[in-house]
Amino acid sequence: MLAVLRKEFVQLRRDRLTFAMMIGVPILQLVLFGYAINADPRHLPTVVVSSDRGPLVRSLVRSVETTGYFRVLGAVSDGEAERLLRAGQVQFVLVVPSDFSTRLLRGERPAVAVYADATDPAAAGPALSALQALPRVALAHDLHGPLATLRPGPEPFELRVHRRYNPEGLTAYNVVPGLVGVILTMTLVMMTAMAMTRERDRGTLENLLATPVRPVEMMLGKILPYVLIGYLQVLIVFSAARLLFDVPMLGSFALLSAMVLLFIVATLAVGFAFSTVARSQMQSMQLTLFYFLPNILLSGFMFPFRGMPGWAQALGELLPLTHFVRIVRAVMLKGAGWADVAADAGAIAAFLLVVAVVAMARYRQTLD
Template identity: 80%
Template sequence: MRKTISSERSRGLSWGRIVAVLRKELVQLRRDRLTFAMMIGVPILQLLLFGYAINADPRHLPTAVVHVDAGPMARSVVRALENTGYFRVTAQVTDREAEALIAAGRVQFALVFPADFSERVLRGERPAVGVYADATDPAATGPALTALAALPSLALAHDLRGPLARLQGNAAPFELRVHRRYNPEGITAYNVVPGLMGVILTMTLVMMTAMAMTRERERGTLENLLATPVRPAEMMAGKILPYALIGYLQVLVVFAAARVLFGVPMMGGFAMLTLAVLLFIVATLAVGFTFSTIARSQMQSMQMTMFYFLPNILLSGFMFPFHGMPRWAQWIGEALPLTHFVRIVRAIMLKGAGWADVWTDAAAIAVFTVAVGTIAMLRYRQTID
């Protein structure tokens, strides 16, 4: 018998045997629909995100205008500002309100006119217009601030004609004074390192939690757990608490590196940061537990983790400016907990924000946690049944 088998193998390749193995793999792939869906879905997701959502040159950034002067010169400057393509005026507010909007991350810039701007331009006094910029993300503010260089000499070209043409002399009729807030040196590490807390937690905790339950299922020990009087909520809590402690350890390592190695400032309170981390860890672990109730193997758990991780890292504002993405991509990003956690961490560490500034982002994470946790509990009950 052995001689017969070895003699058949020695005859060379057999297309019949290759086709038989091929058919077997196709049947197995058809049965594993989740893996097949991931193989098709991940490339499509990458194509859509990188092709449409990602923008390294963000434009139409939200801008507030402190419009004390309602004269024609100020209106011309605002129109010229929007014509650059980098600014989109979303609000006309007071100086204090502009500061609050920048601190909360709702606008990227604020343009502040003096009260008598138009009159001073006509008198040839070259008044100064203030530009406040949220410089926590240098990639978002850099190109826009560069576009402002030509604004003073071009913005009033249509207004200063005829007898007023003399005001368009060698010097521009007004000047811009840029104030970069929260990261005036434009250090990239100040923006990236705080966001790494959320990225690391998302990647590791979702995968570890998702694989924990599927490992029990693969090893056949899940049936023993289901035979015990442990309730679904108790099972979920017991499974995720060890990983919550691991998540806190990861945060401490990143925070220590941020302070010691990169010199990232800590303007807010550490207790507030701890509470924000706890809220995000619970949300992340709820996602992992939900995946564990869907996946049938550890390989599927890893595939689902990568499918979840990809939009989080690309649409959260961690790698690319959030306001530079198209509106539909921003809507998707708003549904992801990492988007809100990155905002909270950067606001606490770089801006010294309080709960009044970040409560909306914290509430969004809490709503996400409740929704995903409910799905996880319902699916776990179905597993028991």
């Protein structure tokens, strides 16, 4: 028994990747769940649409910020507010009538509108709930003395909330589009990562290395078959999204298909890079798990992205799944065009370039 025990410790010492995974995965889970995950996001980006710059409007905006859920970035025009909301750069738009102060001082009850990006109900829900008391308390310190007689009741103005892109707050509208990227990440990285290690385990890698195939040709030959498999998976998910969950497709299917291709190639490049590092199929699976865990937790698929601390959001911006989830939700639910998703597409392309260079460098080391 002692001899077998000693042998196991020797194997653990030699298999440093497995040992690092045994220590690294629990630490990663502890840090992410303990610090990064937050189901109650605050300080969400908000813009104001109003030509009224009076003190009453300023008090209203300050009251919105005091709730802790909103971070007012400034005043913009109607068209700019619509663009920012569709591109996902802001979470809320506060629309105050241009004659808000005048109507309020006349004793009328003007209406203030709040437009929310409700593609993720978990992100918008708590903030909208915090606005329920706003009409009653926002101007309490301004409408006092002689102005108090002008108040047409306990609420001097009316608040109208518009949940854009997902008015009913259906979870399927948020989960199903993001599930496309999650499925591709989980399956394609593993399949490609095991491509080279499978050759090594079967003893056929030496034959491949003896052929005149160049590293780029080897990479493309290993990746291209799985591109078709990835598209098949996407077709299944999109069909289920439409037939079973009635998720709309408001944008261009051609644009979405191009973004899917870009993400599939980037994901497969990650798997190929892992295959040049791993020495066995078991190590390939371990690396896939280590890559998949932060992707699913930091991409905004399971938890609100803006609810995470700054360092977690910075890490999430480095992951391709974060940008792909934004693209799919924007195209399907918002009808976004190329201008709205260009920044996220560029981030995925940059990630693909870096990973491809690393994979080629590692593959040349394998040749040596």
